[in-house]
Amino acid sequence: xxxxxxxxxxxxxxxxxxxxxxxxxxxxxxxxxxxxxxxxxxxxxxxxxxxxxxxxxxxxxxxxxxxxxxxxxxxxxxxxxxxxxxxxxxxxxxxxxxxxxxxxxxxxxxxxxxxxxxxxxxxxxxxxxxxxxxxxxxxxxxxxxxxxxxxxxxxxxxxxxxxxxxxxxxxxxxxxxxxxxxxxxxxxxxxxxxxxxxxxxxxxxxxxxxxxxxxxxxxxxxxxxxxxxxxxxxxxxxxxxxxxxxxxxxxxxxxxxxxxxxxxxxxxxxxxxxxxxxxxxxxxxxxxxxxxxxxxxxxxxxxxxx
Amino acid sequence: xxxxxxxxxxxxxxxxxxxxxxxxxxxxxxxxxxxxxxxxxxxxxxxxxxxxxxxxxxxxxxxxxxxxxxxxxxxxxxxxxxxxxxxxxxxxxxxxxxxxxxxxxxxxxxxxxxxxxxxxxxxxxxxxxxxxxxxxxxxxxx
Numbered sequence: 001x002x003x004x005x006x007x008x009x010x011x012x013x014x015x016x017x018x019x020x021x022x023x024x025x026x027x028x029x030x031x032x033x034x035x036x037x038x039x040x041x042x043x044x045x046x047x048x049x050x051x052x053x054x055x056x057x058x059x060x061x062x063x064x065x066x067x068x069x070x071x072x073x074x075x076x077x078x079x080x081x082x083x084x085x086x087x088x089x090x091x092x093x094x095x096x097x098x099x100x101x102x103x104x105x106x107x108x109x110x111x112x113x114x115x116x117x118x119x120x121x122x123x124x125x126x127x128x129x130x131x132x133x134x135x136x137x138x139x140x141x142x143x144x145x146x147x148x149x150x151x152x153x154x155x156x157x158x159x160x161x162x163x164x165x166x167x168x169x170x171x172x173x174x175x176x177x178x179x180x181x182x183x184x185x186x187x188x189x190x191x192x193x194x195x196x197x198x199x200x201x202x203x204x205x206x207x208x209x210x211x212x213x214x215x216x217x218x219x220x221x222x223x224x225x226x227x228x229x230x231x232x233x234x235x236x237x238x239x240x241x242x243x244x245x246x247x248x249x250x251x252x253x254x255x256x257x258x259x260x261x262x263x264x265x266x267x268x269x270x271x272x273x274x275x276x277x278x279x280x281x282x283x284x285x286x287x288x289x290x291x292x293x294x295x296x297x298x299x300x301x302x303x304x305x306x
Numbered sequence: 307x308x309x310x311x312x313x314x315x316x317x318x319x320x321x322x323x324x325x326x327x328x329x330x331x332x333x334x335x336x337x338x339x340x341x342x343x344x345x346x347x348x349x350x351x352x353x354x355x356x357x358x359x360x361x362x363x364x365x366x367x368x369x370x371x372x373x374x375x376x377x378x379x380x381x382x383x384x385x386x387x388x389x390x391x392x393x394x395x396x397x398x399x400x401x402x403x404x405x406x407x408x409x410x411x412x413x414x415x416x417x418x419x420x421x422x423x424x425x426x427x428x429x430x431x432x433x434x435x436x437x438x439x440x441x442x443x444x445x446x447x448x
Contacts, residue, residue: 026346035344042349045316049360052310054384056357209354217357217384 009089010082015226018233019043025232025269032273043229050222058121058215065119070216070223073112076105077227081234083160088237088247091161099151099158102238103144109231110136110193113202116224117212128211131280132202135192138287139199143189145295149173149182150242152302160241167245174243178301183243185295187264190235191271192283194228198275199283236264314360314386315440317349321359321383325376325412327366330426331393335363337429345433356382361439364412367395367402373415380416388439391418392432394425419443 023040030037057063080102087094110132117129150173151157154166173179192199203211213224240246240260247257278286324332338345339352353359356379368376380389391412394400402408412418419442422435 030344030346034341036347037344038346038349042317045313045349048309049313049317052313053360053386056382056384205354210358213358214355215357221358 005086006078006082009085010078013085014078014081014230014233018230019047019226021232021236021265022229024265025272028266028269029273043225047222047226050217050225051219053218053221055218055220056215061121061215062119065115066215067220069112069116069119070220070227072115073109073227074223074230076108076112077230077234080105081230081237084234084237084241087160087164088241089249091164094159094161096159099147099160099163102160103147106193106235106238107136107140109227112227113212113224116216120212120215122215124208125212125214127208128202128204128214132195132212134280134284135199135202138284139189139192139291142185142287142291142295143193145292145299146182146186146189147242149178149298149302152299153179163242164246168248172243172245176302177306178298179243181294181298181301183239185291185298186239186243187267187271188291189287190239191268192287193235194232194268196268197272198278200277201280201283204277232265232268236261236268239264311386311443315443317351318361318388318436319351319353319359320361320363321353321356321379322363323365323376323379325364325366325368325372325396327393327395331365331395334426334429334432335365335392338432343429343433345436348436350436357384359383360387362387362389362416363392364389364396364416364418365392367399367405367408368410368412368415369405369407370409373410376412376415388419388443389416390420390422390435390439392422392427392435394423397421397423400425 020040020043023038023043026042027037027040055067057066083094083098083102083105087098114129114132117125117132150163150167153173153176154163157163157166167173174183191197195203203213208214213221216224237247240257244260247254322332322335336352337343338350356362360383362380362383364376366372391397395402396412399405399408399411413421420435420439422432424431427435
């Protein structure tokens with residue numbers, strides 16, 4: 001049963017939905033820029049193509065770390081998505097404290113990007129990896145504070161399944177003042193976690209080529225791209241579970257679940273398309289300054305029951 | 307045609323290499339990415355790293371300095387890869403044909419798959435060249 005969840009939901013379904021979401025992202029971005037844009041299934045074609053390409057290892061790079069890093073990132077995303085699916089399908093089958101496990105596992109894709117960047121022995125990749133490190137240090141604090149709000153709201157539940165029950169009865173967390181504030185903070189942090197435009201300092205395409213990915217090619221690159229697309233789905237699904245009551249498997253609620261996901265995706269895409277890239281020092285100041293203050297205010301409001 | 311080549315033709319990632327051109331061809335290449343022509347609808351993307359590239363676009367008459375670099379970059383493209391020469395200079399060295407500094411045209415340095423003539427070629431000509439490239443690869447696979 002656990003293996004079924006891991007393979008069918010954790011890998012296949014998450015990868016399909018993640019690639020579709022990133023295809024939608026590219027299509028909507030193109031439409032915003034008055035272009036036609038690639039077909040919705042373009043990310044699938046890209047992955048298949050990359051799998052058929054040659055794998056190059058830069059001279060002098062550590063081969064194990066270089067090829068191991070994308071695998072580590074992929075494995076952690078698969079684990080997070082499996083935990084989220086289990087909690088949304090059969091809330092009683094999960095274990096206590098899985099929210100904390102998910103928070104830890106969500107830091108690993110960024111760490112794998114750093115590992116790969118530093119292992120590839122390229123100055124641009126090292127630059128990107130060090131920026132990624134600064135970025136993760138900046139957004140982790142407000143993200144955890146924002147996650148605290150639904151925990152407080154649902155009576156100190158640290159099991160994802162327990163977060164869903166109270167939300168189904170008393171209305172979603174995002175329906176309250178503190179919930180809305182925390183959701184806003186969490187969306188900004190997710191934008192940084194995904195490396196999307198205002199916070200794509202690590203992968204700055206026009207500046208340091210593509211940062212930590214600069215030396216990757218072939219199947220390793222395909223795995224990096226796949227991890228990134230899956231992360232786009234998994235992080236939004238995580239926010240849905242925390243703030244919007246997740247996904248329920250009866251009739252109309254399935255449609256609501258889809259609408260919640262598309263809504264969050266639309267917000268992410270619009271933020272990505274209407275903002276220029278910030279510098280790394282601006283990003284750190286933004287997250288440690290304003291965003292952290294908003295997150296603290298949200299936590300205080302949640303304590304006061306607002 | 308195998309799945310590998312079919313996917314390659316639907317998602318050509320392009321690395322743009324100027325071997326000493328006057329920048330006119332480079333501007334026309336970038337024009338193809340603008341909303342008016344939008345080659346991303348065919349899956350074509352401009353990438354910054356040679357390791358991500360499927361197509362090497364070469365513009366300009368390769369001079370003695372850049373010849374070595376062209377060779378080295380060609381060796382770094384993950385295979386299977388394709389090479390497109392854009393503009394008169396890359397095809398035949400154009401007005402630099404008698405120059406002391408341009409001993410060889412690009413196709414004598416690396417194998418070229420498709421030639422797009424013009425000084426500079428219009429974006430329409432470049433898109434037509436991409437179609438030629440697709441037809442050629444399909445023919446080769448058959």
